[in-house]
Amino acid sequence: MTMPYDTSAEAIRERLRACGLRPTRQREELAGLLFGSGDRHVTAEGLHREAMVGGTQVSLATVYNTLHQFTQAGLLREVVVDSGRAYFDTNTSRHHHFFNTHTHELADIHGDAISVGRLPEAPEGTRVEDVEVVVRVTPARV
Amino acid sequence: MTMPYDTSAEAIRERLRACGLRPTRQREELAGLLFGSGDRHVTAEGLHREAMVGGTQVSLATVYNTLHQFTQAGLLREVVVDSGRAYFDTNTSRHHHFFNTHTHELADIHGDAISVGRLPEAPEGTRVEDVEVVVRVTPARV
């Protein structure tokens, strides 16, 4: 579990500025939702809905833009578990995931709860950027 | 590396029939391309182009349908490495992948070349279906 962030309005503004992002109303609200309550896994659609329900007017396009800007700034990490939908994780440390293929829920697996041993050499002319383990699960049969 | 299949026209027809799929001209051609030359990683778009170049008239919709039918029949396996594009692998045995995020090339990592140790328990009410390791690589800096 990642250390909870200081989620005061000013702290969030400071964090955004530190990334070279202007603290706008929309970014502040989205950051508040994302970093205000422990580790989270969101989709653009889901975060957008949440913001709307929370009373903040944000366009879906801005949610997409913001998620990518946050990812680029290192505040988020993209998790690829579904071809057709992008997931973002507020836990940016090295770790892995359970993915429920029925409910489409993501759950963290702490980095040290899995050991990947004996990684073979990367193909000629390439270097390893990241190692991602996805454990697909389904509802247990009754 | 998987054992190469018998790729004679009749053998392919037999394989299709065994899966409950009628051996049509399109399926035979696609199966020929897929299983005719060792392990392959394809996208619908790519396989479609290949078929067209090879002189077989197949619609993209049929390529999609066929890829899914083959996957359901256990002849193919879907590999999720990119949110936005589906990849299919002719190697259906348990193994993992290198994915070049620049060239979008996939390469197999033999199942026994990586050991995933100490898998934590699946979340309440679920059972593990599959464990997939994706090693993302980029062109080495010069």
Added chain:
DNA sequence: ATAGCTGCAAATGCTTTGCAAGGCC
């Protein structure tokens, strides 16, 4: 003031679907 953001709507890319025509058994 000005460079950066936002929102809308249109465009894009991949994939699926509906339905009429064609092909396998």
Added chain:
DNA sequence: GGCCTTGCAAAGCATTTGCAGCTAT
């Protein structure tokens, strides 16, 4: 013949983009 398949074109999603107007500094 009857049912499965195909092909086309249209529809469907998730995502990106262009551009006019708004906002933080």
